[in-house]
Amino acid sequence: MNVEFINFKTPLIRAFLEAGRILGSPTVDYNAPEHLGFGYVQTTTRNGKRLSAAKAFLHPYKKRRNLHILPMATATKVLIDTTTNTAYGVQYVRNRLKNEVRARREIILSAGPMASPQLLMLSGIGPRDQLSRHGIPLIKDLPVGRTLYDHITFPGIIFSLNTTGVSFMESRSGTVSKFLKWMQFGDNEVASPGGVEGIGYIKTPLSTEVEDIPDIELISIGGSLVSDGGPKSSKATRRGMRLSDDIFNAAFGSIDNTDTWSAFPMLLHPKSVGSLELKNNNPFSHPLLYGNYLTHPIDAATFVAAVRHVQALAATPPFQKFGAKIHPAQYPECRKFNFDSDEYWECAVRTLSATLHHQIATCRMGPVGDPLAVVDPELRVHGINRLRVVDSSIIPQTVSAHTHAPAVMIGEKAADMIRSSWRYK
Ligand SMILES: Cc1cc2nc3c(=O)[nH]c(=O)nc-3n(C[C@H](O)[C@H](O)[C@H](O)COP(=O)(O)OP(=O)(O)OC[C@H]3O[C@@H](n4cnc5c(N)ncnc54)[C@H](O)[C@@H]3O)c2cc1C
Known part of the structure; x- marks a missing residue:
């Protein structure tokens, strides 16, 4: 199973690492034992092409007579x-x-x-x-299915940039020639795992953990939810997160398909616990999943603390060089709160959060x-x-x-x- 760095980088990843260092997060290899800090994303790919567990472990041996x-x-x-x-x-x-x-x-x-x-x-x-x-x-x-943990993320902290051409945008990079070049060399933006360029592990002030264990992962994107917009683009991220057109257009329609930066916080150790149950005794039915996300109050509060950290990163010179400015997303459900109040962000988190499909336990x-x-x-x-x-x-x-x-x-x-x-x- 091959682990590698992405060859293609936008200038926003360097800003993320530099901003991290300014706020006290060293640049690290997050797969080393000490992983509090920020680093370049590492992927299970080979020459920029995704390497699944089946390709890595099964394909080379599929002709064995005892398999x-x-x-x-x-x-x-x-x-x-x-x-x-x-x-x-x-x-x-x-x-x-x-x-x-x-x-x-x-x-x-x-x-x-x-x-x-x-x-x-x-x-x-x-x-x-x-x-x-x-x-x-x-x-x-x-107690089969009694415990279910998952990781959810909040993709709604988006910064507009005043510099064009510095971020991933599908409308710019989704071309046949770029695809063919990626097939041949694997080294352009098509190799990017959904625009993710960096990972940061932080411990928010709400953490009660005595050890150096992070409670939030920041996923730095060389773009954001709006980067796959435009007339002929896939809209893959918003669709994958099942965002309705109504919510998306109200919140982000005005910056769709423009240059942006975002960092998705992922709640690493939720206190909310879900469960899984049988729907019926038919093996072809899907089981019932109860995520119970954000039912424990500390989980939403930790997200709000993460929002504040991302805002602090964006306020540092490396991001201000690109004119990073928070986008005041208007969610129909959250209009009763003042933009940028803690109540507004909690409402935004409850409106927009999505699973990253890390179900366990x-x-x-x-x-x-x-x-x-x-x-x-x-x-x-x-x-x-x-x-x-x-x-x-x-x-x-x-x-x-x-x-x-x-x-x-x-x-x-x-x-x-x-x-x-x-x-x-
Ligand atoms: C959309 C998505 C994106 C993700 N992105 C990332 C990522 O970027 N990084 C990361 O670290 N993790 C990611 N994950 C999570 C990661 O893929 C899972 O945690 C991991 O695959 C779990 O491995 P597993 O072997 O437990 O289960 P699985 O990978 O789900 O393997 C189970 C296998 O069993 C098969 N199977 C199921 N039921 C039956 C049956 N009845 N009969 C026969 N076969 C059956 C399935 O087809 C599947 O091949 C992602 C998950 C999803 C869904």
Whole structure:
């Protein structure tokens, strides 16, 4: 799995790092042990092209004779012998046909933070009341889906610039010739991960953490929500965040498709806790997710503290060189508050925040006796033999990072544990 820096940079990333240093955040490699500070974004790409876990770990070995990959197959149930509580196979559907595969040693469930808990519950492992509600015979009463953490972000702190041509704008860079150049060399703005250029880890005054653990990540964008505007542009970011046209146009219509800078704060350790439940006993239904975002008052207040920090960054000379000026977004819901009051920003946060899809903890890891644990520290499902969950659903607590790298780390660590547990058997 390759990790690299982006070759293409706007001048705004240098301003971000310099402004950080002025306010006391050193320029760091945030993947090193000390990661409070600001640094250039690092991506899992190779020559500017995205490298998925499948491309990195599976594609080179897909011809191995002891590896069988069944694409387009949907696992629908883990088969468990109820006399011994031992998992022995997986039921799946492929080409509309139901089938089964048996395991000589053990089953590794790795369907991610939504589908792994769903599959456990469909197989009889989960909260007793939920399973009985959906007519699923209970094999093991465990708090599957009881805990759900996620990272949300607020993309609404946008600064207009008085200098043209310094930021990413899809209307300028989304051309066929730039795309072809990226295909060949991977070194222009098309290689940018959605305009993200820098990452900063800060500890706001609201943090009660004694150690040097950040509570906010700042994602510095060489542009903003309005950078994918214009008549022929994708509007991918606003669509991905499911912003309605009404809210977008009221708040940002006047600066659409112009040069801007923004830093998205991401709440690293929310106190609000969500949950996941089965919708029904159909494996092809989606489970129900209850994010419960911003239900704990400290979470919204931490976002407001982050807004103030971003404003302070923008007020420093490196950003004032570009005439950075906060855009007074008008949200229909927030008109009753004075622009730039704490109440206004809290309202804006509640209106605009979106998930970054870092769901975790739905099959939480913890020792025997932990009332919230689903798997043990070797990722074996409590009370069930020969069944492990190996994906981001086992992460017990929020991490000060995005969740892809932790998911890969869990896979590598689990591979070692699985190998060592079968070595002498
Ligand atoms: C839009 C988006 C953007 C993201 N951006 C970033 C980012 O920039 N950086 C970062 O660090 N993280 C990012 N994340 C989060 C990161 O992708 C996840 O945390 C990570 O992929 C979790 O890994 P996982 O192995 O637990 O689950 P997944 O990656 O979800 O893997 C689960 C796999 O199981 C398969 N599956 C599910 N159900 C079944 C079934 N019933 N039968 C068979 N197969 C099944 C799925 O198709 C999938 O391939 C992003 C997530 C999303 C959705």
